[in-house]
Amino acid sequence: MAKQLEFWFEFGSTYSYPAAMRIESLADENGIQLVWRPFLLGPVFKDQGWKDSPFNLYPAKGKYMWRDLERICESQNLGFRRPSVFPRNGLLATRVACRYADEEWIADFVREIYLANFKYDLDISSREVVSQCISKCYDNSEELLLEAETEESKQLLKRQTEQAQSAGIFGSPSFLVGEELFWGNDRLEAAIEWVVRC
Amino acid sequence: MAKQLEFWFEFGSTYSYPAAMRIESLADENGIQLVWRPFLLGPVFKDQGWKDSPFNLYPAKGKYMWRDLERICESQNLGFRRPSVFPRNGLLATRVACRYADEEWIADFVREIYLANFKYDLDISSREVVSQCISKCYDNSEELLLEAETEESKQLLKRQTEQAQSAGIFGSPSFLVGEELFWGNDRLEAAIEWVVRC
Numbered sequence: 001m002a003k004q005l006e007f008w009f010e011f012g013s014t015y016s017y018p019a020a021m022r023i024e025s026l027a028d029e030n031g032i033q034l035v036w037r038p039f040l041l042g043p044v045f046k047d048q049g050w051k052d053s054p055f056n057l058y059p060a061k062g063k064y065m066w067r068d069l070e071r072i073c074e075s076q077n078l079g080f081r082r083p084s085v086f087p088r089n090g091l092l093a094t095r096v097a098c099r100y101a102d103e104e105w106i107a108d109f110v111r112e113i114y115l116a117n118f119k120y121d122l123d124i125s126s127r128e129v130v131s132q133c134i135s136k137c138y139d140n141s142e143e144l145l146l147e148a149e150t151e152e153s154k155q156l157l158k159r160q161t162e163q164a165q166s167a168g169i170f171g172s173p174s175f176l177v178g179e180e181l182f183w184g185n186d187r188l189e190a191a192i193e194w195v196v197r198c
Numbered sequence: 199m200a201k202q203l204e205f206w207f208e209f210g211s212t213y214s215y216p217a218a219m220r221i222e223s224l225a226d227e228n229g230i231q232l233v234w235r236p237f238l239l240g241p242v243f244k245d246q247g248w249k250d251s252p253f254n255l256y257p258a259k260g261k262y263m264w265r266d267l268e269r270i271c272e273s274q275n276l277g278f279r280r281p282s283v284f285p286r287n288g289l290l291a292t293r294v295a296c297r298y299a300d301e302e303w304i305a306d307f308v309r310e311i312y313l314a315n316f317k318y319d320l321d322i323s324s325r326e327v328v329s330q331c332i333s334k335c336y337d338n339s340e341e342l343l344l345e346a347e348t349e350e351s352k353q354l355l356k357r358q359t360e361q362a363q364s365a366g367i368f369g370s371p372s373f374l375v376g377e378e379l380f381w382g383n384d385r386l387e388a389a390i391e392w393v394v395r396c
Contacts, residue, residue: 187384
């Protein structure tokens with residue numbers, strides 16, 4: 001069995017954008033099997049008493065994060081435009097990603113959503129934008145959207161978010177190697193190294 | 199004039215320990231002049247509505263941090279023992295460091311305090327422990343302690359902490375290159391690179 005790295009991510013999360021854009025090639029280079037684990041930060045933040053992103057609740061931290069993210073995107077040659085709405089609600093996109101996490105096109109879809117949010121400042125909470133993102137990697141977007149909107153798909157994401165919390169995840173991006181947790185885009189290399197070493 | 203990097207740090211801060219242990223050699227290797235800027239996180243956290251370290255207020259984050267710090271110390275070959283009291287009050291040590299920031303022995307003193315707190319689990323809030331740490335790098339510790347306890351030294355640290363807040367600093371370790379702010383032990387390399395590039 002190939003060595004596994006679980007990538008836990010929320011589409012509204014800023015630092016998850018540079019992580020999502022580089023994780024697949026890093027995993028490939030190291031012969032690591034990547035497991036895509038979309039979840040929702042809302043319930044996780046609520047557990048910590050936050051009704052909004054900590055970057056909005058704590059302005060000094062937020063101001064720093066936007067500048068830091070800008071620098072990181074520049075260093076990764078990633079397009080970046082500060083979203084006019086933050087955090088954006090990625091519920092529908094996350095249901096799609098959760099339902100189809102094992103499909104061949106999942107990496108492309110995840111990147112399309114992040115690019116929509118953080119490069120093109122598009123409203124990823126809208127069904128139309130999610131549909132456009134699917135269309136870039138799969139022929140029949142309506143089929144997937146209808147499936148993502150079933151009660152079963154909703155429950156699937158709910159359970160996955162609960163699983164994130166059980167694993168001690170409190171932010172995005174997070175990386176799990178067995179029970180070993182790594183948090184933050186800046187810990188991706190350490191997580192990869194952990195998989196390689198184990 | 200040599201290129202400058204300002205190192206803003208609080209003695210109670212966990213991730214500041216690995217940063218403090220490696221910053222001088224990194225700066226030296228890159229021909230950068232290091233400016234030691236001790237400050238207090240208490241007033242900074244208070245401004246954000248926190249009466250304690252966020253690592254205590256948010257247990258999931260705290261649990262992760264201790265494990266993450268352990269991994270980092272291991273990778274840096276740094277001794278580490280989780281302090282039995284956290285966060286420790288570094289007020290007196292910080293007054294000493296602030297008053298004598300330009301002295302030749304400051305780097306050694308800073309490292310001694312961090313080692314006391316995070317390697318030897320010693321009570322750095324005690325005058326005796328601070329005195330022992332001074333003694334490892336300066337002959338007359340009592341002389342420095344008395345000076346650090348003057349009203350002038352107290353005001354010096356108060357102003358420096360206010361200056362940290364004005365500069366947008368919200369955590370430790372922080373690195374300032376002109377007005378460019380970097381936060382976290384994991385941003386030290388980026389800060390160094392920024393100095394070198396500018």
